[in-house]
Amino acid sequence: MALPLALAGQDIIGQARTGTGKTYAFGVAMLQRVGKPRKNRKKPRGLIVVPTRELAIQVTEDLVTAAGKLGSRILTVYGGRAYEPQIEALKQGVDVIVGTPGRLLDLVKQKHLDLSQIAVLVLDEADRMLDLGFLPDIERIIKLVPAERQTMLFSATLPGEIVALSRRYLNRPTHVRAESNDAEAEATPQTTQFVWRTHRMDKIEILARLLQCEGRGLTMVFCETKRACDRVVEDLKDRGFAAAAVHGDLGQGQREQALRAFRNGKIDVLVATDVAARGIDVEDVTHVVNYDCPQDEKSYVHRIGRTGRAGRTGVAVTFVEWEDLTRWKVINNALSLDFAEPAETYSTSPHIYSALGIPEGTKGVLPRANRSRAGLAAEEVEDLGETGRVRSRGRKDRDEEREERRERPARTRERRRTRGGRSSGEVSGTGAETAAGTPVAETPVTGTPVAEAPALPAEEPRSRRTRSRAVQEPPAPAEAEELRSPAVELPEVEADMASHDGPAPRRGRARAGRTPETGPDRPAAGEEAGDLRWDDESAAAPPQLRPQPEKIIPPNPFTVIFQSPDLATDDDEVAPSAASERVQNRRRPAPRGQQRGRRGN
Incomplete structure (x- = not known):
């Protein structure tokens, strides 16, 4: 007309x-x-x-x-x-x-x-x-x-x-x-419609079994969002189906590649948003699946209109989640359909097998014998000189990504422990040399063997100062041998020294010209500089150390125990508390003037 x-x-x-x-x-x-x-x-x-x-x-x-x-x-x-x-x-x-x-x-x-x-x-x-x-x-x-x-x-x-x-x-x-x-009322409907109430986490399983029904040709799956399209495509690829996505975030070359592959039969499942629901005419589209409930009746009509075109027949399946029931009832009333209360359906429900002609025992994974499609990678991407920025994720197959990951060399990270600016190998080597070649000395108190520190190199002597700022010559090798002191101090040595009754010897690395009486860099009377041998007559005994509290070793290293030393003596008086002072004041007799005043009142 x-x-x-x-x-x-x-x-x-x-x-x-x-x-x-x-x-x-x-x-x-x-x-x-x-x-x-x-x-x-x-x-x-x-x-x-x-x-x-x-x-x-x-x-x-x-x-x-x-x-x-x-x-x-x-x-x-x-x-x-x-x-x-x-x-x-x-x-x-x-x-x-x-x-x-x-x-x-x-x-x-x-x-x-x-x-x-x-x-x-x-x-x-x-x-x-x-x-x-x-x-x-x-x-x-x-x-x-x-x-x-x-x-x-x-x-x-x-x-x-x-x-x-x-x-x-x-x-x-x-x-x-x-x-x-x-005419519409009298005509036989060309598209058979099914509306099922499904759970969100079970829809992909129902879709995978639906795609294995008898007589299925090309299939279009409509989702509400772009991310949902990408997620459904990845899930279908993992299950063995040849699928591709078409939505607004893809580049124009990728969109045309997917449509060409769909028309040529290299893929048989096209997952798209409503961008492909208008005017896309592809022959032999036998099934349309509304993975997400449409927004209104117009979207529903255009979605299911991709099948049953030009006198052909088709099947349209709509998944309605529990929270979308109100929206679906509006669509159902606007189009005068008979699906006001969709049947509750799961992937194991018997009626999906009988309604769609799915063979018994079909699982959610396509058998390898039925994977005959070439896939999206078989269709070349045309260079269109695209403008703008493609915001979508990469469209590589997961198999290719896994192969790339396998080919990548494993990351190796070498950690080097240092101590004092030297590597662990040098430090361990120094320790071995100390254990093997350095003479072992004994502590003056307990006799515990302690490795002596190696002497300083002769070519780099340290300059020492006196009060007159004069630089003295380094000691002779014989004297330097006597000046060596233990480089490692053990905690047991400290405990033994604390409990020793006599005067505690001086610990640490001795320096030339230091005596207990004269102080640093000051030679004692009758001795040369750098001689550490004490003269009992000229050098006074060092002051006695205060007794240290006994060490407490907890059974658990994570337990913290504090013990303060008892500094009180027998002559100390206990300070009275505020409550005891008030009691004592009540017991004391009041002055005579105050007692007479109270009696007169």
């Missing part, structure tokens, strides 16, 4: 469900009016505005097929591709342009595209452009084309904004509806 009106040049509002052939309804009429290309005509005369890139590619393919003998020059412009090829094609001349609103306005702003000679304007999937927020851009594009034109608007639904737009910019349009309500 729309084709004769379009050929006559009338404005049309076309309304029909998806899959009824709206593209040829306006495409054939547009090509007929534009006519054959001319060398002196470079500006376009036909303009088709579509909401998504995938729909623009599909409309272009249909128009190229229809214009096979006319030879019309058709150009597709959309975002995500390089500007240069599109600008070069515009300079050579085109007859019909198919594009998205954003890239069309960009080319007009850069003065590469002139819309002053447009004779036919088509707005395809107008309701979808309204949902995506393209209505202001559509109005700007309409103002750029001539007022004397033919305008055709096609949409599956007609919201109030689309009706207002048609009244404002269309000239006495004719409303053409492809189907009536009576």
Whole structure:
């Protein structure tokens, strides 16, 4: 009905469900009016505005097929591709342009595209452009084309904004509806619908078993978010299915690669958001799965419209979670369906096997004998000179990532322990030399053998000061041998020295010219500098050390025990407390003056 009106040049509002052939309804009429290309005509005369890139590619393919003998020059412009090829094609001349609103306005702003000679304007999937927020851009594009034109608007639904737009910019349009309500009621439904109430963690298992049903061809799975698409694709790949994702975060080359692989049969499961629910026409799509509940009835209609097209039959399965029951009831009432109360379904429920024809004993993993698809990697990615930044994660297969991880050398980290700026090998070597070649001395108190520290090298003697700031000569080798003191002090030595009754000997590394009486760098009377031998007559005995409290060794190293020394003596008096002072004051007799005053009162 729309084709004769379009050929006559009338404005049309076309309304029909998806899959009824709206593209040829306006495409054939547009090509007929534009006519054959001319060398002196470079500006376009036909303009088709579509909401998504995938729909623009599909409309272009249909128009190229229809214009096979006319030879019309058709150009597709959309975002995500390089500007240069599109600008070069515009300079050579085109007859019909198919594009998205954003890239069309960009080319007009850069003065590469002139819309002053447009004779036919088509707005395809107008309701979808309204949902995506393209209505202001559509109005700007309409103002750029001539007022004397033919305008055709096609949409599956007609919201109030689309009706207002048609009244404002269309000239006495004719409303053409492809189907009536009576015809829909009488006709046999081409798509068998199933609605099940499922649990979120069990949906992937149900989907994996659903994909092994008998007679299944290509399958489209719709998710609500982009992350959900990536997660479902990864889970399906791990289970042996050839799957790929299509959503807005992927680059244009990756999106087209996935669609080409899906159309060519290299993958049989396409997981997508609603970006692919409009206008994507792929033959032999037998099953559609709504992995997430649709937002409204329009999304549900367009999703399940990917199957059962052009007289074919299909199966549509919808998963509804418990929190989405209210939303589904609204969709069910708006479309007058019979699934107000979806059946509670799990991956082990018997009715999914009987309803979908799944063989008994099917598990959630595809057998290796049935993995015959080439996969997404078999389809090459076309270099489109993409613009912008791809925000999605890498799309490498997990198998390839695992192989890369296996090929990577293991990380080796060498730790070097140092002590005093020397490595552990040098320190251990020094200890071995000390144990082997250094003489062992005995402590003067307990006789415990202690390794003596090696002597300082002779070529680098240390200068020693006296009070007169004079530098003395280093001691002789014989005297230096006597000056050596133990380099290692053990805690047992300290305990024995604390309990020793006599005067405690001096510990630590002795220095030349130091005596107990004279102090540092001060030679004693009758002795040379650097001699540490004490003279009992001239040197007074060192002061006795205060007895140290007994050491407490706890049984558990993590237990902390504090013991303070008892510093009290027998002559010390105990300080009275405040309470005892008050008691004593009460017991004391009051002065005589105060007693007489109390009696008189």
